[in-house]
Every structure is written in C-alpha cells, then in structure tokens.
Amino acid sequence: MRKSLLVIAAVVLAASLSAYAQNTGNIRYKWYDAQGLVHFSDSLTAEAMKYGYDLVNDRGLVVQRVPRQLTAAERVAANKLAAEQAAQKRAAQERANADAQMLAAYPDEESYRISLQQTLDTIDQQIHTSQINLRSQEKALTDLLGRAADLENAKNPVPKFLADSIAQQRNVVATLRDTLSRQQTLRSDTERQQVGQLAHYREVRTAQGQAAE
Known part of the structure; x- marks a missing residue:
C-alpha cells in the first residue's frame, strides 16, 4: 500500500514537473549522489528523488530545488517538531483568547x-x-x-x-x-x-x- 502511494506521488510529481517544463522551456534534472558526483538526466530518477535534485533550464540556471527524501528517523523527528509547533500555536491562541475574555470581563x-x-x-x-x-x-x-x-x-x-x-x-x-x-x-x-x-x-x-x- 505504501509503495503504491509512493508510485502515485512520483507520477503526480512528474506530471507537475512536465507541465512546469512546458511553461519554462527545456528542463533537466541535476543531483549529487552519495559520493558527491553530479548527475544530469532528462527524466526524474529514483536516485534523484532519494538525494534531492535541482531543476535546471536550458541556460543552465536552477529554477527550482527539491529536497531529498527524509529518512524514517528524520520523518519521525519532523513530525514531532510539527506536533510541538502546532501545540505551541494552540496554546498561544488559547492564551490570547483567555486574555481577551479577561479584558472583556474586567475593563x-x-x-x-x-x-x-x-x-x-x-x-x-x-x-x-x-x-x-x-x-x-x-x-x-x-x-x-x-x-x-x-x-x-x-x-x-x-x-x-x-x-x-x-x-x-x-x-x-x-x-x-x-x-x-x-x-x-x-x-x-x-x-x-x-x-x-x-x-x-x-x-x-x-x-x-x-x-x-
């Protein structure tokens, strides 16, 4: 199920990038592998998605950067951070609401x-x-x-x-x-x-x- 979702996501991303390329000219993919070697291709590869890549136009300029895929541990850490930030945001909103009610009750x-x-x-x-x-x-x-x-x-x-x-x-x-x-x-x-x-x-x-x- 998870692999199917990844395939669907990759297809959607590729379609989006294809539409993007039609609007900006010829687009190539540029990325660095684990050894730091640079690669170019005309199509999006699994390795590029793994390490992150740049979209380069026909003049060699980077028009968009796509970060690498997160590891399982990084995803856990990112989700935890997002949850903490959301909790802090909710707490701040609750304090603001309480302060507003306090001022309304005691002018x-x-x-x-x-x-x-x-x-x-x-x-x-x-x-x-x-x-x-x-x-x-x-x-x-x-x-x-x-x-x-x-x-x-x-x-x-x-x-x-x-x-x-x-x-x-x-x-x-x-x-x-x-x-x-x-x-x-x-x-x-x-x-x-x-x-x-x-x-x-x-x-x-x-x-x-x-x-x-």
Missing part, C-alpha cells in the same frame, strides 16, 4: 482587583468555618478526656464506649486541623498567584492600549 484594574479579592474572601470564609468547627470539636474532646480523668482519679476503669468516643473524637479533631492547614496553605498560595495574575493583567492592558494607538 479596568479596579474591577479585576475586586474579583481577586472575592476569591480570597471565599477562602477566608471557609477558614473561619473550619476554625469554629475545630474549636467546638476540641471542646468536645476536652470534655471526654475530663470524664476519663475523673474516673481514673476515682480509681474506676474507663468504659470501652468512652475510650472509643475519645479515639473517634481525636480523629475528628485531627481531620479538622488538617483541613484548616490545607485551607490556610491554599490562601497563601492563592495570594502569591494573584500577584502574578495582576501583573499579567497590567501587561495585557498595556499591550491592548499600545495596539489601539
């Missing part, structure tokens, strides 16, 4: 700052809620530990249900402390990110203003 810096602050306010509300819950659960744990301590001081054994309740309450407190810690870290990270976001907003607005001038 001035004050409105953008308000949006950033709203994000922090939401996180602050979550932190405040976690702090209230944590204090409540810590108090419950303190009460359970106090009951257990009273029994021990009275030389009475601590019932299993009370020991289990203390263990469960400790897990609740530990989970809330972990949640609060993650929320506080998120706020710090968000605040740092917003410094960069604000700087980017200013750059985009400046660029837009310069483009409008």
